[in-house]
Amino acid sequence: MNSDHNSLTNSIIELALEEDLGKRGDISSNFFITETAIACGKIIAREDCVISGSEVASSVFNKVNPEIKIEIRIPSGESVIAGETIIVASGPARSILTAERTALNFLQRLSGISTLTRKYVDLIAGTKAKIFDTRKTTPGMRVLEKAAVVAGGGYNHRHGLYDMAMLKDNHFAADMKIESLQIMINEFKELYPDALVELEADNISQVIQFLSLKHIDVIMLDNMPKEQISEAIQLSNDSVLFEASGGINRETIMGIAETGIDRISVGALTHSANAIDLAMDFQQQ
Numbered sequence: 001m002n003s004d005h006n007s008l009t010n011s012i013i014e015l016a017l018e019e020d021l022g023k024r025g026d027i028s029s030n031f032f033i034t035e036t037a038i039a040c041g042k043i044i045a046r047e048d049c050v051i052s053g054s055e056v057a058s059s060v061f062n063k064v065n066p067e068i069k070i071e072i073r074i075p076s077g078e079s080v081i082a083g084e085t086i087i088v089a090s091g092p093a094r095s096i097l098t099a100e101r102t103a104l105n106f107l108q109r110l111s112g113i114s115t116l117t118r119k120y121v122d123l124i125a126g127t128k129a130k131i132f133d134t135r136k137t138t139p140g141m142r143v144l145e146k147a148a149v150v151a152g153g154g155y156n157h158r159h160g161l162y163d164m165a166m167l168k169d170n171h172f173a174a175d176m177k178i179e180s181l182q183i184m185i186n187e188f189k190e191l192y193p194d195a196l197v198e199l200e201a202d203n204i205s206q207v208i209q210f211l212s213l214k215h216i217d218v219i220m221l222d223n224m225p226k227e228q229i230s231e232a233i234q235l236s237n238d239s240v241l242f243e244a245s246g247g248i249n250r251e252t253i254m255g256i257a258e259t260g261i262d263r264i265s266v267g268a269l270t271h272s273a274n275a276i277d278l279a280m281d282f283q284q285q
Helices: 003-021 026-034 054-064 093-123 142-151 169-175 178-191 204-211 226-234 253-257
Strands: 038-045 069-072 086-093 129-131 164-167 194-200 219-221 241-245 264-265 278-284
Touching: 003 054, 003 093, 003 278, 026 093, 038 178, 054 086, 054 226, 086 093, 093 129, 093 142, 093 253, 093 278, 164 169, 169 241, 194 204, 204 219, 204 226, 219 226, 226 241, 241 278, 253 264
Parallel strands: 129 264, 164 194, 194 219, 219 241, 241 264
Antiparallel strands: 038 086, 038 278, 069 086
C-alpha cells in the first residue's frame, strides 16, 4: 500500500471512530468499567472465509489506545475455518470495548469482499482470465475494498478517474467523435504516458473500429454474450487486451472465461458482498 493509500486508510479509521464516539465518547464503558480493568478479546470467525482487514482492525485498536497489544493470527489473504481466532487484543478493558465494533465492522465487510472474490477466482481456475474489480465501491471505502479484492486473489481496475482513461458509451454520446479519437489518444499518451487507455465496445462493429486505432491498451466488451466475445477475440491482433463486463455472475463466468478473454470485471465483488459473521469473545484478566 503506497503512502497515499496509507493516508486514506488512516483518515477512514479516524472518521469511523469519530462517527461512533461522537463528542462524549464511549459512555457505557467509561462509566461502568473501571479504569484499571485489564482484559483480553479474541476475534473469532463464525464461518469459513478469506480474511481481509486484519491490519486495519489492528490499527483501530491502536488508534483508540496504543497500549492495547495486538496479535494478528490470520493476516489478510489467508483462509480460516469457523472457530479459528483471527486477532487477539489485550490491554485496557475500556479501550478494547470502545474499539470492538469499529474493528469488527471493517473486518467483516472487507473479509466478505475477499471471500466472494476468492469464489470467483476459483471458478475460473485453469483459464487465462483474471478477475478485476470496478469503481462500484462504498463511498470513502475504496482503498480498503480494493485491497480486499487483492487479498481474495483478484486484481484492481483503476482506483479512480485519475489513473486510467476509460471511454464509455456516455463519453461518445456527450462529446466524442470517433473520427478525431486517434489524434486525441496520441495527445493523451504524450501527456500521461503511464496511463492505460480502455475503450468500451457495445458491438462487433465498434470492436473492429477500435482495433484499427493505435495506443489502445484494453477493449471492454460490454454486456456481450459469450458468442460475441469469442468473435471479438478472433479479430484480435494481439496488441490489446479484451475485458468482459456487465451482468456477469457465478453461473455465467466460466462460460465467458472459456472464450479466451483476458480480463473479467465484476462489480458484485464490492457492491454485493455479504459481511462475514465474526465475533469478539471477551475475558477479564
